[in-house]
Amino acid sequence: MRLSELSQGAESVVQEVEDVVASDPIARRLRDYGFVRGEPVRLVGRGPIGADPLLVQIGFTRFALRRAEAARVIVEDRP
Amino acid sequence: MSDNAAVMRLALVGSPNCGKTALFNLLTGGRQKVANYAGVTVERKEGRFVAPSGRIMRLLDLPGAYSLEAASPDELITRDICLGRFPGEVAPDLIVCVADATNLRLHLRFVLEVRRLGRPMVLALNMMDAARKRGIRIDTGKLEAALGMPVVETVAVRRGGAAALVGQLDGALPSAAAADQAGDLHEQVRAMIAEAVSMPRRTAATDDAIDRIVLHPMLGLGLLAIVMFLIFQAVFSWAEPLMEGIEVGVGTLGAWVGAGLESMPLLQSLVVDGIFAGVGGVLVFLPQILILFLFILALEESGYLPRAAFLLDRLMYKAGLTGRSFIPLLSSFACAIPGIMATRSIQDPRDRLTTILVAPLMTCSARLPVYALLIAAFIPQRTVAGIFNLQGIVLFSLYVAGVVSALAVAWVIKWIRRDKSEHALLMELPSYRIPHPRDIAIGLWERGMIFLKRVGGIILSLTIILWFLSSFPGPPEGATEPAINYSFAGQLGHGLHALFAPIGFNWQICIALVPGLAAREVAVSSLATVYALSGNEAGLQAIVATQWSMATAFSLLAWYVFAPMCLSTLATVRRETNSWRQVWIMAGYLFALAYLASFLTYQITRAMSA
Numbered sequence: 018m019r020l021s022e023l024s025q026g027a028e029s030v031v032q033e034v035e036d037v038v039a040s041d042p043i044a045r046r047l048r049d050y051g052f053v054r055g056e057p058v059r060l061v062g063r064g065p066i067g068a069d070p071l072l073v074q075i076g077f078t079r080f081a082l083r084r085a086e087a088a089r090v091i092v093e094d095r096p
Numbered sequence: 097m098s099d100n101a102a103v104m105r106l107a108l109v110g111s112p113n114c115g116k117t118a119l120f121n122l123l124t125g126g127r128q129k130v131a132n133y134a135g136v137t138v139e140r141k142e143g144r145f146v147a148p149s150g151r152i153m154r155l156l157d158l159p160g161a162y163s164l165e166a167a168s169p170d171e172l173i174t175r176d177i178c179l180g181r182f183p184g185e186v187a188p189d190l191i192v193c194v195a196d197a198t199n200l201r202l203h204l205r206f207v208l209e210v211r212r213l214g215r216p217m218v219l220a221l222n223m224m225d226a227a228r229k230r231g232i233r234i235d236t237g238k239l240e241a242a243l244g245m246p247v248v249e250t251v252a253v254r255r256g257g258a259a260a261l262v263g264q265l266d267g268a269l270p271s272a273a274a275a276d277q278a279g280d281l282h283e284q285v286r287a288m289i290a291e292a293v294s295m296p297r298r299t300a301a302t303d304d305a306i307d308r309i310v311l312h313p314m315l316g317l318g319l320l321a322i323v324m325f326l327i328f329q330a331v332f333s334w335a336e337p338l339m340e341g342i343e344v345g346v347g348t349l350g351a352w353v354g355a356g357l358e359s360m361p362l363l364q365s366l367v368v369d370g371i372f373a374g375v376g377g378v379l380v381f382l383p384q385i386l387i388l389f390l391f392i393l394a395l396e397e398s399g400y401l402p403r404a405a406f407l408l409d410r411l412m413y414k415a416g417l418t419g420r421s422f423i424p425l426l427s428s429f430a431c432a433i434p435g436i437m438a439t440r441s442i443q444d445p446r447d448r449l450t451t452i453l454v455a456p457l458m459t460c461s462a463r464l465p466v467y468a469l470l471i472a473a474f475i476p477q478r479t480v481a482g483i484f485n486l487q488g489i490v491l492f493s494l495y496v497a498g499v500v501s502a503l504a505v506a507w508v509i510k511w512i513r514r515d516k517s518e519h520a521l522l523m524e525l526p527s528y529r530i531p532h533p534r535d536i537a538i539g540l541w542e543r544g545m546i547f548l549k550r551v552g553g554i555i556l557s558l559t560i561i562l563w564f565l566s567s568f569p570g571p572p573e574g575a576t577e578p579a580i581n582y583s584f585a586g587q588l589g590h591g592l593h594a595l596f597a598p599i600g601f602n603w604q605i606c607i608a609l610v611p612g613l614a615a616r617e618v619a620v621s622s623l624a625t626v627y628a629l630s631g632n633e634a635g636l637q638a639i640v641a642t643q644w645s646m647a648t649a650f651s652l653l654a655w656y657v658f659a660p661m662c663l664s665t666l667a668t669v670r671r672e673t674n675s676w677r678q679v680w681i682m683a684g685y686l687f688a689l690a691y692l693a694s695f696l697t698y699q700i701t702r703a704m705s706a
Contacts, residue, residue, distance in 0.1 A: 037518075043520050045165065050162065051282065065316060065410075072311060077200065079299070081405070081406045081522075082521065086520060
């Protein structure tokens with residue numbers, strides 16, 4: 018499943034980051050930020066309008082990602 | 097530049113929010129030089145300090161970067177300077193890499209990337225106080241062994257918090273880091289953290305608690321509205337006495353200097369009516385700008401502003417902006433110039449350009465004198481719905497009109513571009529911190545100086561030109577009309593009258609618009625001059641109230657919501673975008689909107705009041 022599909026407060030583990038376009042700069046940036054295989058990730062919160070952007074905890078850091086950005090991150094399926 | 101062996105060049109690098117600038121401020125104090133790198137609008141900050149051994153240290157604060165893959169001009173510069181490849185910059189003798197001790201998972205990867213450059217380097221583990229408070233334990237010995245470089249602990253917000261770092265820098269130069277290219281950096285970081293760091297909790301409990309309120313969909317937006325309201329309240333109420341003081345001070349000084357030039361009326365007029373009036377007109381906005389920046393800096397240092405950007409991102413994104421536009425647009429309420437310069441924090445070039453183009457629609461403090469004059473003259477002091485003041489409501493509506501039109505213009509720009517490609521947000525929300533007074537003071541000083549230098553320079557030269565236009569040629573013998581009427585500015589004003597008659601402007605307004613080109617607020621004093629020289633003894637407000645129609649007054653109010661005529665802003669846009677085309681686009685669309693809004697306002701008000 019995708020990071021953008023996690024429910025609020027849910028945790029999972031990153032599998033990979035997909036390139037949406039060839040050598041996707043946003044995907045590369047996400048990998049630099051630590052969205053790499055095996056990294057635990059948590060959906061901490063959502064923005065007030067349209068539940069966008071998403072507040073995501075990766076490593077020791079929190080990032081604000083828009084839904085389209087978070088959708089690049091494939092995470093392990095969790096019940 | 098005179099260099100000798102005793103001078104050591106240091107470059108400070110690190111990811112954003114690692115406390116690098118606070119460390120730079122602690123090391124160098126106020127001894128900093130701020131400029132731009134040659135050919136780009138990336139800020140270059142250099143400072144110096146003397147080490148205990150007497151060695152002079154020249155410290156360059158490089159732009160913050162998450163990666164050296166050069167996704168942005170900032171990162172390109174950081175990489176090229178570290179490598180000594182940037183034209184006009186000497187390679188540093190030593191790289192001081194700064195990492196937040198509480199955020200090592202993210203920052204160590206960047207340290208490893210810098211290490212790959214194969215230059216001598218030192219790691220400063222910053223914010224060790226916060227790390228200890230959170231129970232994070234770091235074995236610096238193990239980290240040194242794993243990284244192959246000296247590691248020192250620093251607390252940038254504490255006096256003496258960089259003593260260990262200075263001691264390290266003052267010693268022998270460490271050998272260049274091993275430039276190993278192999279291996280996955282993330283894997284290496286994980287191994288180092290497992291080896292050298294023990295962390296009871298991945299996040300700070302206080303951050304979680306504060307974020308639960310600040311980022312709450314309802315409470316968060318409510319809190320943001322309250323914070324904004326309090327800021328504006330403070331900007332206008334605290335600045336008032338200071339502004340009056342500056343006005344009186346400049347006026348007194350001008351009169352005193354003018355008295356000394358009594359024998360040379362022409363020079364006296366230039367100095368008093370031109371230079372003192374013009375420069376005073378700019379200086380008077382300094383208190384508002386500094387108070388607004390005091391809040392912006394405090395909120396930025398504390399970590400709140402990225403949260404505000406998070407809350408507003410969706411709304412701004414819909415309009416073709418980004419949450420990151422929030423800070424520059426907020427600054428633009430004081431003055432569009434620092435606002436436009438603050439857009440440097442927006443990495444996406446298209447988002448940045450859109451933000452620059454709409455920044456002048458935020459109601460800057462220079463419009464207030466015009467609003468205040470017209471509202472006092474035409475809007476009755478009446479209480480509405482028991483608690484609201486009608487004049488206050490009108491002023492508030494003018495602010496709202498600016499914000500709404502900015503969103504609309506941004507949306508139109510997005511629509512014209514038909515840009516379907518993705519703009520990134522990808523924004524770090526750093527830990528909350530208590531801002532350090534030294535960092536705020538230095539930030540305020542920098543912004544104040546930039547404002548005074550740039551605007552002062554432009555305004556000074558323009559006021560001299562406009563003084564010339566308004567003073568020459570002098571009135572003929574036996575002239576009955578005010579002197580300005582016969583001048584170049586007067587002729588221009590009369591010429592413009594044909595253009596502005598459909599929106600209800602009389603010739604006096606047209607003349608006032610000419611000097612108003614330099615700074616909006618000058619229009620009020622120009623109107624006063626025109627009417628005063630016409631032999632009107634009453635105050636300007638009384639003249640306006642009796643001689644203007646309501647339609648004309650409302651039309652001028654609408655004009656000032658959009659009013660393009662601020663040459664200093666246009667000059668700043670030229671500087672920041674490096675393009676005359678953007679300047680013309682901005683001036684053109686603002687003029688068109690101003691004309692259209694005034695035309696509609698004038699015609700509708702006239703039809704309704706007829």
